[in-house]
Amino acid sequence: MQKKFIMFDMDDTLVNFLEYYRVAFTETFREIYGIQSNLDEIDFAGKTIPNIIREMGNLKGINEEVVENELESALESIAEKFLKCLNKTNYISFRNVLPGAKELLNELNSLGYPLGLLTGSTSKVAKKILEITNLGKYFDVLTFGEEADSREELFKLSIKKAEKKFSLKFRGKDVVVIGDSIRDVSCGKIFSALTIAVVTGHHSYDELNIHKPDYILYNLKDYNRIISLISKV
Numbered sequence: 001m002q003k004k005f006i007m008f009d010m011d012d013t014l015v016n017f018l019e020y021y022r023v024a025f026t027e028t029f030r031e032i033y034g035i036q037s038n039l040d041e042i043d044f045a046g047k048t049i050p051n052i053i054r055e056m057g058n059l060k061g062i063n064e065e066v067v068e069n070e071l072e073s074a075l076e077s078i079a080e081k082f083l084k085c086l087n088k089t090n091y092i093s094f095r096n097v098l099p100g101a102k103e104l105l106n107e108l109n110s111l112g113y114p115l116g117l118l119t120g121s122t123s124k125v126a127k128k129i130l131e132i133t134n135l136g137k138y139f140d141v142l143t144f145g146e147e148a149d150s151r152e153e154l155f156k157l158s159i160k161k162a163e164k165k166f167s168l169k170f171r172g173k174d175v176v177v178i179g180d181s182i183r184d185v186s187c188g189k190i191f192s193a194l195t196i197a198v199v200t201g202h203h204s205y206d207e208l209n210i211h212k213p214d215y216i217l218y219n220l221k222d223y224n225r226i227i228s229l230i231s232k233v
Contacts, residue, residue, distance in 0.1 A: 004113055004230065005115075005116060005162045005174060007117075007118050007177050008118070009117075009119060010119035010130075011121060012201030012202065013098070013200060015096050015097055015129055015135070016098060016200075017086075017096055020086060021039060021078075025037065025052070025078060026038060029060075031077060032077055033070065039056075046179065046182065048121075048149075049078060049121055049122050051149070053074050054068075075122055098200055098219065098220060099219055100221035101135070103220075105135065107223055107224075108230075109138050114165075116139060116142070116161075117130070117141070118151075118155065120151070121144065121145050123144040143161065155191060173193065173194045176194045176196065176230050179197065180203065185197050185212075186211050194233050195213040195214050195215075196213065196217065198218070198220060199217070199218045200218075200219050214229075215229055
């Protein structure tokens with residue numbers, strides 16, 4: 001086994017299910033909080049679903065206590081509506097897995113790299129996505145958005161899970177973060193991880209570059225290059 005822990009973001013890095021999230025959030029805010037909203041009103045990339053709900057509530061002037069009191073109901077509603085959208089759709093794996101993602105995961109897996117998924121999405125939603133895309137089989141460690149309040153805390157939790165599973169210490173460049181958002185990059189750099197940003201989400205090349213990732217790629221298609229970047233550090 002390779003003594004490097006590769007930590008992937010999920011949404012807009014490996015898969016794209018934004019159209020389903022948009023429907024689920026809009027319908028949930030209307031039903032739970034009684035407001036009209038659009039997910040694109042905020043910069044949601046790299047944030048946890050609970051914190052996206054809080055930010056949208058603040059934007060719309062909803063009392064913070066009301067947001068928190070209804071948070072669990074909102075999370076359940078988003079998951080329910082998201083899964084309902086999925087159940088109406090065929091050929092998910094062909095349409096929603098981003099180019100190169102499956103090939104990269106398969107190659108890293110075959111080379112013996114421990115793989116983790118750190119996502120701001122909740123477990124109900126993320127596990128379903130991993131199931132229907134058949135990507136779940138590649139991951140040794142899963143960390144979900146409801147498990148901590150910040151991406152930094154989720155990072156630490158993911159490392160803790162990996163170290164317990166493999167009885168190894170992963171520090172600094174022993175950890176590789178691959179994600180599409182500035183928050184993936186910033187979080188990885190806080191812990192001195194190797195950061196690889198991909199321009200497949202809502203943050204542009206220039207926006208990502210400001211946060212100085214170690215590498216920026218336009219997508220995951222050139223998976224051999226990515227493996228080369230990981231292995232040479």
